[in-house]
Amino acid sequence: MNQPSFSSRRILRPVRPWFIWLSLVFALLLNLMPLGRTPMLPDWVALVLCFWCVREPLRVGMGAAFVFGVLMDIGYGSLMGQHALAYVLLAYTAGTFSRRILWFGPLQQSLHVLPMLVGTQLVMLCVRLSTDAEFPGLGYFAGSLIATLLWHPISFVLLLPQYRPEDKDENRPI
């Protein structure tokens, strides 16, 4: 599957705003699944937020990151503002590097995403350790590695609605 980017010749349809918000809420839903202290779970909200900040920096930015960060803080029962701070910094970085990242293929894109996601976790780690929390162990960072591996499939799935052709015909019924 050839990832559409600035270098590809494929022209996508414009994104629908409701789809962006739906995907973010769905990611929040995945994050709030009561799976307990299972290690190596990716932070879906961070991943989807990073994707949209790279893909649509004019529509999704730091404001959305802040709102979803506060919702995550309440859902997790963690320190208020912990996720909000980390996500805002993630959105800023992703938005700043969006033009650069989109020039690369999927593999190189993931290599850009990895430090951003690890940085998000580092921010949260610093915030919590400075408030005398317990160090969760190095397995905590494995979530970011998994999320990086998921970057290519996630971007394919989230771009699917934009692959649709303008006119339906019998070969392409959707």
Added chain:
Amino acid sequence: MASPVAGHSPPPFFRRGPAPLARLVVLVSAALTLIVVDHRLNYLELLRQGLSVVTTPLQVAAGMPVTGVRSAGEYFADLARLQAENEDLRREQVALGTIRLRQEQLDMENTRLRALLDMRERVQVNAQVAEVIYAVRDPFSRRVVVDKGLTQGIEPGSPVVDDIGVIGQVTRVYPLNAEVTLISDKDQALPVQIARTGVRAVMFGAGSGTLELRYLATDVDLREGDRIVTSGLDGVFAPGLPVARVKSVDRDGSGGFVRILCVPLAGVESHSTVLIMAPGKPVLPSTGNDATAAPAGSAPAPEAVKP
């Protein structure tokens, strides 16, 4: 809004609002304010409760597939295992039944003796059974969520125990569920005493599910395997509840204190049915001025501290 050319506003694809850096500074300072206010001042419980109206439906929706899979797994669970468990429970019930029969008599005897000794009656502890729904996903703390909340009359600060010993304390109450901080959490402190010697100490979580007894001098009389029970000095936990067993005693610490690691007796990290007790009101220890409150000559024993 002044535009560079009169009568012409910039086309919409140039309009991006405030500069990204300015937005970053504003939002980061807002987030930092939230962090400081939540950590230092604890003013945000109301905001948390209010916004939990948004997240609770999402949490319930997210929990549905998990509980579905879990109950399906239980449905297909091994029949033999269930039968064995049933057998065990029945045997336990008979054993407990005999104890209960004796306890009624002991209770009556206790009341009589207390009346004779002119001591105040111990309050009857009323408790509610709750089910642990899930562990909180926050990897920096150890908390679980139970299925009883404000509507069932759960109060923050209530002690939580299971059938073996102390599990933790209710720290946050939502309308339909409550958050219990486990005793293995690093921020959770518990006043305890060593059952064999009666030495009082404070127990803290030490990470990775273990507990630590802090601030004991290096010559303290303590062995591996000693049982630790609550001392009841905080007035919140009833005295004498089993807490932990001493796992290792390291006396050559350089800090002047002995390093004591303990393992909790109750199934703190395994989530099952728990009992939420009504919190006792903390009472200041008697200053000795009122002779009626504490019998002369008696140490501030748990009985004297309990209301």
